[in-house]
Amino acid sequence: MGRLQLNDLTKVFESDGSDIVAVNELNLDIEDGEFLVLVGPSGCGKSTTLRCIAGLEQASSGRILLDDRDITYAKPKEREMAMVFQNYALYPHMSVRKNIGYGLKITSDLSKEEIDERVEETAELLEIEELLEKEPGDLSGGQQQRVALGRAIIREPEVFLMDEPLSNLDAKLRTTMRTEIQQLQQDMDITTIYVTHDQTEAMTMGDRIAILDQGKLQQIGEPLECYHRPTNRFVAGFIGSPSMNFLSVQQSGQLLEHDEFSYRISEETRDALTESSRDLTLGIRPEHIRLTEGDTQNAVSTTIEVVEPMGEVTYAYFDIGDQTYTASIEGERRIQADEDVHVVFPEEKIHIFDGRTGEAIK
Numbered sequence: 001m002g003r004l005q006l007n008d009l010t011k012v013f014e015s016d017g018s019d020i021v022a023v024n025e026l027n028l029d030i031e032d033g034e035f036l037v038l039v040g041p042s043g044c045g046k047s048t049t050l051r052c053i054a055g056l057e058q059a060s061s062g063r064i065l066l067d068d069r070d071i072t073y074a075k076p077k078e079r080e081m082a083m084v085f086q087n088y089a090l091y092p093h094m095s096v097r098k099n100i101g102y103g104l105k106i107t108s109d110l111s112k113e114e115i116d117e118r119v120e121e122t123a124e125l126l127e128i129e130e131l132l133e134k135e136p137g138d139l140s141g142g143q144q145q146r147v148a149l150g151r152a153i154i155r156e157p158e159v160f161l162m163d164e165p166l167s168n169l170d171a172k173l174r175t176t177m178r179t180e181i182q183q184l185q186q187d188m189d190i191t192t193i194y195v196t197h198d199q200t201e202a203m204t205m206g207d208r209i210a211i212l213d214q215g216k217l218q219q220i221g222e223p224l225e226c227y228h229r230p231t232n233r234f235v236a237g238f239i240g241s242p243s244m245n246f247l248s249v250q251q252s253g254q255l256l257e258h259d260e261f262s263y264r265i266s267e268e269t270r271d272a273l274t275e276s277s278r279d280l281t282l283g284i285r286p287e288h289i290r291l292t293e294g295d296t297q298n299a300v301s302t303t304i305e306v307v308e309p310m311g312e313v314t315y316a317y318f319d320i321g322d323q324t325y326t327a328s329i330e331g332e333r334r335i336q337a338d339e340d341v342h343v344v345f346p347e348e349k350i351h352i353f354d355g356r357t358g359e360a361i362k
């Protein structure tokens with residue numbers, strides 16, 4: 001079993017006489033066997049959360065429960081968790097065999113032969129049997145990462161904690177290891193909390209993702225739910241690549257008025273806005289913008305400034321007023337810099353946020 005609950009977890013650091021609230025009343029309920037990704041920008045409190053769960057930092061307040069057992073103040077080795085770090089944290093002068101077996105040697109009463117057997121099973125699982133007698137310095141980054149995983153796996157923990165484990169690898173290896181970690185987690189069915197600042201990693205790996213900003217939980221949900229129904233402007237801008245475009249508008253009846261254009265909304269959308277302030281933010285993802293030649297309703301005329309062909313899609317940058325926006329155009333349409341176009345934001349794809357609080361309204 002490995003159900004992990006955080007109840008109002010808070011961590012405050014004192015630095016130069018002032019308080020830094022790194023984690024602010026965080027509530028999470030992670031199911032047994034779930035793969036949860038904690039994601040957010042640098043400094044949002046991801047690592048601190050993970051370190052509190054591991055027992056490497058002590059919570060300032062709140063509780064951490066593992067299968068209903070309160071472990072808030074338990075010692076790290078009493079927590080039945082294994083952590084994989086970004087820098088692998090391998091012992092440089094020990095062989096891979098010793099690195100993988102070391103945790104068991106100091107925490108279990110297994111014999112040398114039993115430990116050796118477990119090391120070999122683990123190495124086989126990770127396909128690193130031929131590396132067992134080498135030292136970390138002789139291994140590539142990807143191989144070192146496998147050894148670090150081996151060291152975590154061999155302990156058969158209730159929970160895996162992974163802190164940016166792939167960020168020292170090159171892009172290609174990162175993609176391969178991403179799939180391998182997912183596969184391993186599914187095969188072993190171990191509750192996993194995976195920290196990253198990379199939204200692509202979050203979107204592709206997590207059963208659910210928890211998005212943090214400034215120590216606070218912004219949204220938790222399945223990746224596509226966070227993409228389609230972000231709860232606020234922060235999540236909307238963080239999830240999705242390239243990022244969502246935002247335009248400041250003011251509501252006036254069935255019109256959203258921008259300095260450069262008016263956008264007509266349906267009665268249904270207008271009705272959804274009755275409770276909100278007149279200052280709104282209109283959000284549209286680059287992949288949902290359409291380019292038309294004709295001047296249809298809600299089309300904004302502009303000029304394409306820069307074109308970036310990426311293969312399957314082309315990114316086209318254009319200005320409205322003094323802001324630059326991005327459209328991501330699929331397929332074969334040839335777009336040229338300096339081309340005059342009309343951009344359309346289809347109403348079924350637009351998001352509307354409260355201009356002051358950033359909360360999602362539609």
Ligand code: ATP
Nearest residue numbers: 013015020022041042043044045046047048049197
């Ligand atoms: P990154 O992706 O850059 O590692 P993060 O989201 O993991 O960022 P944390 O490392 O958890 O963020 O840091 C959260 C906040 O707490 C930051 O403002 C950081 O400066 C602060 N912080 C973290 N550890 C300490 C510490 N030991 N003492 C003082 N402040 C700290």
